[in-house]
Amino acid sequence: MEWRYENGELAVRPDGPFSAAETLFCGQCFRWRQTADGFEGIAHGRALTLRERQDGTVLLTGLEESDVPLFLHYFAFDEDYAALQRRLQRSKRLAECIRCAPGIRVLHQDFFEVLLTFIISQNNNIPRITGIVARLCEGFGAPLAGGGRAFPLPCDLADRTVEELAFLRAGWRADYLLDAARKVASGEVGREKLARLATPEARALLMTIRGVGPKVADCVLLxxxxxxxxxxxxxxxxxxxxRRFPRGMPLCARDCAGVAQQYIFHAERTSFRPQGGPG
Structure with missing residues (x-):
């Protein structure tokens, strides 16, 4: 990876492919939108714009120089996806899935934002999820210098009532959002506590939050x-x-199954049909 920060703009040449559209709209985040000349979004309390150049350079504006390490990590630019994909491509079927959307990367997002947005995502569609998240931020998030509002903090929601969340039009999810905010604000299910636990124990702790089942818990973990x-x-x-991996996730992907599932999910969603036998 190569990067340069100058005059308020971060220019990055990542190792391996990157596509903003494939990454930002593959169902892992909900605060980005495409514009006429790029993408606009809010992450980690910053209002950002992103543009891609023909030579593969990614341009990010809206950052302070001190933000650079955080956002290189947010976009997984500090990871060698070229090497990762070469390893995953040892499986023929995974290689075919990667070819459907090679520019996908798994973002490293704010823990509390992921927890609430994936509670909202249950039995829901992308436009409605995006709308609820936008109303949540507008109602309870702090205003940002670059425009828009930050994602609410746990303390912004912990003392609210279901009636105060009615404007979100989130239905039965509102009670779950409040329970999550209260448990995180109290430290009962805090990020630091979860980070000290092995994955099975962290999953079990997340599932003590009302409305968090195995799938939502695993999205938060990933x-x-x-x-x-x-x-x-x-x-x-x-x-x-x-259909594609009846024997389970290929061995080459066992320690990065979350990354592999993004390629598999995209291939399935776009009705790609691989050739040959299991990988």
């Missing part, structure tokens, strides 16, 4: 706690694994 070995399973993924 996207918000950097447990790359965790593979969230929904209907699409269960179907994909049964």
């Amino acid at each position: 996207y918000g706690l950097e447990r790359a070995e965790v593979c969230p399973m929904d209907v699409w993924m269960k179907r994909a694994m049964a």
Whole structure:
């Protein structure tokens, strides 16, 4: 990876492929939108713009120089995806899935944001999820210098009532959002506590939050706690694994199954049909 920060703009040449559209709209985050000349989003309390040049350079504006390490990590630019993909491509079927969307990267997001957005995502569609998240931030998030609002902190929600969340139009999820905020604000299910636990124990602790089942817990572990070995399973993924990988995740992907599942999920969602036998 090569990068340069100058005049308020971060220019990055990542190792391996990167596509903003494939990464930002593959179902792992909900605060980005595409514009006429790039992408606009809010992450880690910053309002950002992102543009991609023909030579593969990614341009980010809206950052302070002190933010650079955080956002190199947020976009996984500090990881060698070229080497990672070469390893995953030892499986023929994984190689075919990667070819569907080679520019996907797993983002490293804020733990609390991932927890709440994936509670909202249950039995929901992307436009509605995006709308609820936008209203949540507008109602309770701090205003940002670059425009828009930050994602609410646990303390911004912990003392609220279900009635105060009615404007979100989140339905039964509102009670779950409040329970999550209260447990995180109290430290009962805090990020630091989860980070000290092995993955099975961390999953079990997350599932003490009302409305958090195995799939939501695994999304939090992968996207918000950097447990790359965790593979969230929904209907699409269960179907994909049964059809494409009946013997289970290939050995070359066992310690990064969460990254592999992004390629598999995209391939399944776009109805890609691989050739040949199991990988």
